[in-house]
Amino acid sequence: MIHNFNPGPAALPPEVIARAQAELADYHGTGMSILEMSHRSKEYEAINAAAEANLKALLGLGDDYRVLFMQGGASMQFALIPLNFLPTGGFAEYIVTGSWGEKAFEEAQRLGQARLLASTADQGYRSLPESDSFTPDPQAAYLHITTNETIQGVQWPAELPQLGPAPLVADMSSDFLSRPFNAGQFALIYAGAQKNLGPAGVTVVVIRQDLIERGRKDLPVIMRYATFAKNNSLYNTPPVFAVYMVNLVLEWIKDQGGLTAMAERNARKAAMVYAAIDESNGFYAGHAAPAARSLMNITFRLPSPELEKKFLSEAQSAGMVGLAGHRSVGGIRASLYNAVSVESATALAQFMQEFAQRYG
Amino acid sequence: MIHNFNPGPAALPPEVIARAQAELADYHGTGMSILEMSHRSKEYEAINAAAEANLKALLGLGDDYRVLFMQGGASMQFALIPLNFLPTGGFAEYIVTGSWGEKAFEEAQRLGQARLLASTADQGYRSLPESDSFTPDPQAAYLHITTNETIQGVQWPAELPQLGPAPLVADMSSDFLSRPFNAGQFALIYAGAQKNLGPAGVTVVVIRQDLIERGRKDLPVIMRYATFAKNNSLYNTPPVFAVYMVNLVLEWIKDQGGLTAMAERNARKAAMVYAAIDESNGFYAGHAAPAARSLMNITFRLPSPELEKKFLSEAQSAGMVGLAGHRSVGGIRASLYNAVSVESATALAQFMQEFAQRYG
Structure with missing residues (x-):
């Protein structure tokens, strides 16, 4: 018996591993492994749809949000978010409370005008910024936070301070689905699956419909959130097995309460x-x-x-x-x-x- | 007994599925699933290194090449190749023999100067261009071909016509490792794994060292081939399970001869x-x-x-x-x-x- 405290990829529910193992050679009587199944098959389309529906149900979100299954991890989101939503002449704001927020901010600076609204770097990322120490600019294209910093072990409370009217974007890679929270206050949430959600290889993005439409249209097709939304994450071949595992984990969370x-x-x-x-x-x-x-x-x-x-x-x-x-x-x-x-x-x-x- | 003719994700060797299933709950006595293991663990680092070494051995490539494990499929490569290797003021050439080459060419046109060197579109993508019908420009930043077009069922022979001195880039998603070929004539080969190589979720890139160094340095970190090369594909969390499966398939190919x-x-x-x-x-x-x-x-x-x-x-x-x-x-x-x-x-x-x- 091993106690698995890995920082990610990390422990998965034993029930989920057992089920994946049991059905690995023959998915639901199809005579094929899930690893061998077309992403255009009705079986996979059902998994893809169930994963979106299960996630939205857990978060209490309705038709004004979409769930996208992307690739490349949070590091790819660090780039895609400014690429899509930081218009020429506009600016975004970042609150940095640890190493991952720092990386997100650096990538945004490379791609446009990104402002550091608040940072706890000078205290060695031990705390959160006092809410009276910064004033979010309502004109920002978006405001980015990292809800949990895995390296420093610093987490925002589920109930956030007032962060103003700019679209709120959050890297929740390491605390997504770990607690109830008001998902409806976010314009975009992203999370690499390999902490609370499943194995490495898929990035879950929860995005408000109006933001999708605001994305730049001169980007490579594969770098637009609109491409994923319009095609139900099936524009190109998705990471089938990783999405299947995420759906098993979502069902496990639901079963646990x-x-x-x-x-x-x-x-x-x-x-x-x-x-x-x-x-x-x-x-x-x-x-x-x-x-x-x-x-x-x-x-x-x-x-x-x-x-x-x-x-x-x-x-x-x-x-x-x-x-x-x-x-x-x-x-x-x-x-x-x-x-x-x-x-x-x-x-x-x-x-x-x-x-x-x-x-x- | 099912006969699986899926176009990708596609059939995997039964021996590979059986092995993955047998060791899914406990990877080599670690007490953990491969799905729960850190990408910084010595076990995964061994898999990552073995997959690169096995692939280079199958292709007969030496130290002047690197193998990278990336995400996003061929569609992401359609964008990353021009982003990295199409300099301002330069141009690339594309030979288009089917739908996938068309998509690669369209993405390149969006990002820089891409020229159509030859196309078989007007015959409905049934053939290959006659080699005396086009003359590759030696000044091109690169020349791109698609070795096999899955939708039309058109394939270049393993022995290619003379394609000139510009760096040769090939989408081999659907015929990679299906036959011996002179890998040393390519500057960059890419292949989504889900045809001949493993499950969906990882893109294999074989790249010549000198090309890596030629890549643009003002791109997002996660979009540079140099980032993957420098970090042995471990800059951020890789799709662990997909790389593990690819390595099992590589070993299977070796075992088969x-x-x-x-x-x-x-x-x-x-x-x-x-x-x-x-x-x-x-x-x-x-x-x-x-x-x-x-x-x-x-x-x-x-x-x-x-x-x-x-x-x-x-x-x-x-x-x-x-x-x-x-x-x-x-x-x-x-x-x-x-x-x-x-x-x-x-x-x-x-x-x-x-x-x-x-x-x-």
Whole structure:
């Protein structure tokens, strides 16, 4: 039994893996694997439609939104968003609370006028900007935020401060579907699937209809959101297996009780690990300020790099994998996405307590 | 038992499906699915490296080439190639022999100066241009061809006519690894995996080192070939499962005897189906001129749309799927990629003979 704390690609629900395995050689009596099926088949079109419908149902969204299944990960979205929605002479605003927001902002600067509305870089990305410290410009083409920063372990609350009337765009790669939130306040949400949604290889985009129509029309066909919307994500061959897996995960979330159940489970898991940090008398030093703590990625340091190495190695021996911090910052990171079980979080918290007792 | 003639996503080797299924829940004793594994894990890095090495070995390529695993399909390559390699003031040349070449050419025209060197559109894409009918310009930034047109069923021979000194770029999505060829004559080859290589969701790019360095540097990071080359296709999260499957297919090709064995098998399969056309006294009318016939996609018409409908429906009842022609042209198309068995081709040829006898 392995406890999988990988930062993404990450743990998937065991029920979903079991089902994918059971039907891998013969999808629903077709005599073919899902891997061998045409994306124009009625079977795949049903999966594609179900994935959009299931996602919209979980988010409580209606006909004014579309769900698109794209490729290239969040990094491709960093470029496609300014390409499509940053008009010549216009500007966009970015709030940067960690490494991923930084990358999104850099790509936008390369492609047009992108302004840094707020950043917590000078505090080492430990917190969120105070809401009275910035004033969004209503004239911005859009305002971009990153709801959860996986590397620093900083997360915006589900209830956001007032962010003004410009179209709100969010990178939710690492906390999408981890809790209920008001999806209707966003013009565009994007998320690489490989955290809470499925395997790597598909990027889910939730986009408001009016924004689609505002996109530039002089771009390559494959780089326009309008192309994906008009063709139900079937303009060209989609990543069939990844979308199929996402749909299985969406059904699993629904079966578990939806986003409310996910939020309760995620809060319980994170509380145990944060308690192990807070009750360690400073042996573990959490990176994020308490008010900005992520429920998805818990980042902390030990008193020395040697102890961190020992921690990782003993954790590995105890069957806990994926706990090394991102190579750009080091330290420890426990990723507790939807599919990570309460048992895994319990095991980690207990291991942390014992390790602190032994070496603290 | 199903005979899978899907045009892509398409049949995969049964041995590969069986292996993927067997190890889906626990990859090599790690206690995790390949779907849950970090792309920075040593296991995935080994898969990524093996896939590059296996592909270069099959193609007989050395250190002057790189293999990249990208996303977005051939349609994304249609845009990325001119974006990277068509300099301001420069021009590229395109030879168009079917619908996919047409799309590649249209995208290039949108992005820079693309010239139509030769086209067989006015004959309905049935043939290849006579080699004395066009003269490639040595000053072109590159010359683009499509080695196999899946929709029309037209294929260039493995041994190409003299195409001049400009860097040769080829869309090989639908005949890559189906036969031995001189890979060293190409500056860039790209192929969506979902025909001969694996499932949908990864695009394989084989690129000569000197071309990588010639790419534009003012593009979004994720749109530069140099980014993928420098980071061994791990700049951002790759489509892990699709690359894993591609590597299994590469090993299968090697085990079968490499590209020579593929070519022999593919020639045998296609010969049977073309014989069923040629010996039908005109009941079946092949689309491609005999000299341009594709060994991958065999396209033909029946005397009436009603008979085509009946053909598809009776074929389906006999366990043969994926035979409808592309929705843009209609008719019948049998795709006989590497993983389609000799038994399936035999069954189809026999069915065609019987059908012609009954309705001819």
